[in-house]
Amino acid sequence: MDNVTVATETHAAHEEHHVSLPQHRHHFETPEQQREAGTFGMWLFLLTEIMFFGGLFFAYLLYRNWYNPAFVAASNQLNIPLGTTNTAVLITSGFFMALAVWAAEVRKKTFLVATLLLATIFGLVFLGVKYFEYKEKWEKHHIPGASFDISEFVNPPRDAKTGKPVEEPLSPDMAQKTQVFFSLYFAMTGMHALHMIIGVGLLLWLIPRAQRGDFTAGYVAPIENFALYWHFVDIVWIFLFPLLYLINRHPV
Amino acid sequence: MSTTSSTILNLPDQKTATIPKMNYITKEDGLWSWLTTGDHKRIAMLYLISITFFFFIGGIFAGLIRLELLTPQADLVASDTYNKLFSMHGIVMVFLFLVPSVPATIGNFLIPIMIGAKDLAFPKINLLSWYLYVFGAIFILAAMIWGGVDTGWTFTTPLSTHYLNTNVVPAALGVFIAGFSSIFTGLNFIVTIHRMRAPGMTWFKMPLFVWSNYAASILMVLGTPVLAITLTLVALERTIHIGVFDPTLGGDPLLFQHLFWFYSHPAVYIMILPGMGVISEVMSTFSRKRVFGYTAVAFSSVAIAVFGFFVWAHHMFIMGVSNYSALVFSLLTMLVAVPSAIKVFNWAFTMQKGSITFETPMLYSFAFIGLFTIGGLTGVFLGSLGMDIHLTETYFIVAHFHYVMVGGMLMAFMAGIHFWWPKLVGRMYPESLSKLAAVTSFIGFNLTFMPQFILGYLGMPRRYHSYPAEYQVLNVLSTAGATVLGVGFVLPLIYFAWSLKYGEIAGNNPWQATGLEWQIQSPPLTENFTETPIVTQEAYDYEWLANKTQHEVTTVG
Amino acid sequence: MNEHQHHDPGNITNPEHAEHHIVTPKTYGIVFITLLTFTGITVWAAFVNLGILNPMIALAIACTKAVIVILFFMHVFFQSKLIKMTVAAGFFTFLILVTMTLSDYISRAWGLW
Numbered sequence: 001m002d003n004v005t006v007a008t009e010t011h012a013a014h015e016e017h018h019v020s021l022p023q024h025r026h027h028f029e030t031p032e033q034q035r036e037a038g039t040f041g042m043w044l045f046l047l048t049e050i051m052f053f054g055g056l057f058f059a060y061l062l063y064r065n066w067y068n069p070a071f072v073a074a075s076n077q078l079n080i081p082l083g084t085t086n087t088a089v090l091i092t093s094g095f096f097m098a099l100a101v102w103a104a105e106v107r108k109k110t111f112l113v114a115t116l117l118l119a120t121i122f123g124l125v126f127l128g129v130k131y132f133e134y135k136e137k138w139e140k141h142h143i144p145g146a147s148f149d150i151s152e153f154v155n156p157p158r159d160a161k162t163g164k165p166v167e168e169p170l171s172p173d174m175a176q177k178t179q180v181f182f183s184l185y186f187a188m189t190g191m192h193a194l195h196m197i198i199g200v201g202l203l204l205w206l207i208p209r210a211q212r213g214d215f216t217a218g219y220v221a222p223i224e225n226f227a228l229y230w231h232f233v234d235i236v237w238i239f240l241f242p243l244l245y246l247i248n249r250h251p252v
Numbered sequence: 253m254s255t256t257s258s259t260i261l262n263l264p265d266q267k268t269a270t271i272p273k274m275n276y277i278t279k280e281d282g283l284w285s286w287l288t289t290g291d292h293k294r295i296a297m298l299y300l301i302s303i304t305f306f307f308f309i310g311g312i313f314a315g316l317i318r319l320e321l322l323t324p325q326a327d328l329v330a331s332d333t334y335n336k337l338f339s340m341h342g343i344v345m346v347f348l349f350l351v352p353s354v355p356a357t358i359g360n361f362l363i364p365i366m367i368g369a370k371d372l373a374f375p376k377i378n379l380l381s382w383y384l385y386v387f388g389a390i391f392i393l394a395a396m397i398w399g400g401v402d403t404g405w406t407f408t409t410p411l412s413t414h415y416l417n418t419n420v421v422p423a424a425l426g427v428f429i430a431g432f433s434s435i436f437t438g439l440n441f442i443v444t445i446h447r448m449r450a451p452g453m454t455w456f457k458m459p460l461f462v463w464s465n466y467a468a469s470i471l472m473v474l475g476t477p478v479l480a481i482t483l484t485l486v487a488l489e490r491t492i493h494i495g496v497f498d499p500t501l502g503g504d505p506l507l508f509q510h511l512f513w514f515y516s517h518p519a520v521y522i523m524i525l526p527g528m529g530v531i532s533e534v535m536s537t538f539s540r541k542r543v544f545g546y547t548a549v550a551f552s553s554v555a556i557a558v559f560g561f562f563v564w565a566h567h568m569f570i571m572g573v574s575n576y577s578a579l580v581f582s583l584l585t586m587l588v589a590v591p592s593a594i595k596v597f598n599w600a601f602t603m604q605k606g607s608i609t610f611e612t613p614m615l616y617s618f619a620f621i622g623l624f625t626i627g628g629l630t631g632v633f634l635g636s637l638g639m640d641i642h643l644t645e646t647y648f649i650v651a652h653f654h655y656v657m658v659g660g661m662l663m664a665f666m667a668g669i670h671f672w673w674p675k676l677v678g679r680m681y682p683e684s685l686s687k688l689a690a691v692t693s694f695i696g697f698n699l700t701f702m703p704q705f706i707l708g709y710l711g712m713p714r715r716y717h718s719y720p721a722e723y724q725v726l727n728v729l730s731t732a733g734a735t736v737l738g739v740g741f742v743l744p745l746i747y748f749a750w751s752l753k754y755g756e757i758a759g760n761n762p763w764q765a766t767g768l769e770w771q772i773q774s775p776p777l778t779e780n781f782t783e784t785p786i787v788t789q790e791a792y793d794y795e796w797l798a799n800k801t802q803h804e805v806t807t808v809g
Numbered sequence: 810m811n812e813h814q815h816h817d818p819g820n821i822t823n824p825e826h827a828e829h830h831i832v833t834p835k836t837y838g839i840v841f842i843t844l845l846t847f848t849g850i851t852v853w854a855a856f857v858n859l860g861i862l863n864p865m866i867a868l869a870i871a872c873t874k875a876v877i878v879i880l881f882f883m884h885v886f887f888q889s890k891l892i893k894m895t896v897a898a899g900f901f902t903f904l905i906l907v908t909m910t911l912s913d914y915i916s917r918a919w920g921l922w
Binding site (some may be wrong): 043051087097101234239241242 | 831845889
């Protein structure tokens with residue numbers, strides 16, 4: 001009773017049913033197994049990213065409740081048109097990335113390269129806008145630290161027409177807490193931007209390979225799995241935008 | 253083959269036996285082939301060398317701590333230096349030894365073989381995992397060389413962020429990088445176990461060692477990133493003062509502890525679960541009996557992993573959490589003890605009516621059962637709020653976690669190394685010396701840490717290098733024990749090294765164990781199996797083994 | 810159905826015999842427009858005073874957007890139960906982190922909550 005049966009004959013018969021891709025790794029029995037394992041592995045990595053950003057989101061949740069007036073006032077300093085544009089830009093970039101996966105699956109090389117390029121360009125636009133936002137914070141002395149200026153929160157500018165302050169004035173104590181908002185703003189958007197930069201770097205590596213035809217001959221895993229990463233970074237921004245920019249925008 | 257003596261060890265005839273010429277060690281030569289390998293077995297050996305090195309570094313710190321504590325006065329080192337000693341001892345032992353110990357060495361080597369696969373799912377990521385371990389370790393070593401870190405391995409704020417000017421950032425960076433090593437190992441194991449089992453190897457035919465590592469891997473993947481972000485925030489707090497843990501800027505230092513312990517409690521299960529997996533294998537083999545209640549043991553491994561996420565604030569009862577949440581966490585802590593207890597009962601029933609023999613791996617397993625039970629029960633004492641208020645931050649805690657980590661995990665690791673050593677290198681170690689080492693470390697361990705339960709109960713605080721004179725006797729006993737324990741760990745270093753050249757040839761299955769790893773040559777081929785195995789036998793099926801062995805004996809000419 | 814000559818009761822090599830589904834550009838287009846629409850809605854809702862409902866609506870819209878990105882851009886709708894369970898496990902663990910830590914902060918008698 002030998003239960004460790006030879007499987008060599010059947011393995012050879014199986015191989016006749018499909019052509020092995022050059023990227024087939026031989027510890028996998030079939031390319032489907034390799035592909036499914038790759039996607040599964042990528043999702044497990046994304047789980048670690050959920051938990052990584054999760055810590056920051058919790059800190060945000062806590063301090064937004066503890067220092068709500070400061071968070072409201074500080075959030076109103078952020079530029080809604082720029083933030084909304086950036087959200088739309090990133091969603092568009094994700095749309096192109098999804099199309100890129102389709103292009104790889106249906107083996108359309110030129111379309112793949114075009115969509116990858118568009119995804120990259122929109123990603124760079126996002127980063128460019130963020131640069132301008134950060135620069136504006138620098139100019140207004142809203143970077144936490146020794147040079148932080150709370151005067152705008154203690155004495156908000158008055159609306160020219162109505163004469164009322166644009167924001168509720170904050171006590172100096174609560175005004176200092178706007179630094180907590182800005183610290184979290186820079187930490188969270190900074191961490192997000194770092195992930196975008198890494199993503200753009202990976203895209204710049206994928207595009208020449210796509211041009212060479214590496215991903216339009218049946219082997220789509222790098223495009224598929226990178227797309228998962230890119231969409232995840234998009235999801236983080238989908239949460240960051242309303243939480244950071246849209247805390248309390250109703251008219252005073 | 254019948255067991256004629258009181259051992260199941262069955263070595264081939266040494267006059268004619270040889271190590272198989274083709275194996276994973278002889279496949280390619282040269283250091284470069286080892287440093288660029290994708291072979292899970294070679295990576296496991298790389299890890300084994302690295303973690304052994306750091307174990308002894310951590311041990312040296314332990315020795316210095318115990319030396320200082322011989323006398324009530326602070327006479328060996330300055331107080332800051334003493335803080336650095338226990339911090340470095342903790343950081344090195346937890347992150348560079350205990351967390352990778354069984355998974356990265358025995359797990360890496362055996363999991364693919366146990367499920368009938370040729371390698372892990374992602375061999376390159378496996379190698380990356382080792383390099384990340386090495387880089388993390390280098391940063392931690394750098395922190396040591398540049399003057400050490402004295403926050404305790406727990407990096408508690410606001411001490412670590414505001415009141416110390418030691419090398420917190422390099423140490424935190426080292427732990428961060430080593431954490432990713434752990435994440436990638438866990439990721440690899442999960443994908444491998446889900447997707448690369450051989451035909452017929454269903455979930456419930458897998459060895460329980462695989463189940464335990466699977467549960468630990470889930471913890472690695474989900475828990476470690478929270479440690480990563482926590483340490484990042486500590487580094488940012490120290491460097492650019494973001495204020496997230498600083499009360500003067502509006503932050504809450506306790507937030508650090510919530511995030512830190514969210515990982516570090518599951519971390520203790522990351523450390524112990526693979527050890528429990530080893531014990532299941534060893535208990536079965538040396539009782540010649542299948543593990544009692546396979547399903548219960550498998551599910552309790554997963555239960556420990558899941559419940560382990562719900563109890564972290566029991567490390568924070570006196571730190572300022574609200575009474576209500578302390579109550580909730582205390583109750584949940586009681587619950588998490590249940591699956592561990594289930595496993596201990598199952599191991600005991602495995603032995604009942606089995607044919608027990610007392611080779612070295614079994615000796616370490618016995619040590620594990622007793623010492624882990626003591627450690628685990630004292631954990632339940634600590635989980636109850638009233639007792640914890642008295643016992644926390646005393647030597648009772650130190651004794652508790654050393655019982656589970658050293659008496660439990662390290663004994664299990666030693667059991668595993670002694671059980672699978674013949675498979676890893678093809679040779680046996682000298683049994684008499686190994687038994688001596690096992691008994692020595694058991695005696696040394698108890699002498700070191702049992703007095704510490706008493707010391708803690710009497711009120712001696714932890715992390716203090718001077719103490720009232722009335723505690724000295726117990727401290728002297730503890731230090732004496734530490735010396736004996738040290739001998740118990742140096743001995744294996746010597747005889748394992750000796751066995752590489754002079755040990756008896758082991759053959760495929762010296763312990764006559766079930767499991768796919770014992771059906772292949774020792775040391776294994778690089779591709780593990782000559783043909784993909786097709787599995788129809790259950791785990792721990794000794795009848796199948798007896799039939800197979802008899803069949804081989806009668807058909808070999 | 811693929812003919813697997815060797816015995817595979819563990820169903821490893823072709824889990825759940827899933828046909829690999831290729832998501833069409835049309836689906837992606839619909840999702841894209843939906844995401845942009847929801848972005849517009851969330852910005853508009855932020856300017857309307859709904860009291861306590863404002864943050865809830867903002868989070869609800871963000872969650873909806875995230876779910877459709879996950880299901881369609883990331884293909885999870887068409888993938889195996891294992892992938893679906895994996896995604897769920899990740900978010901579940903995040904929820905545990907948030908809710909159980911909150912259980913401390915909310916119930917502090919001296920707290921700022």
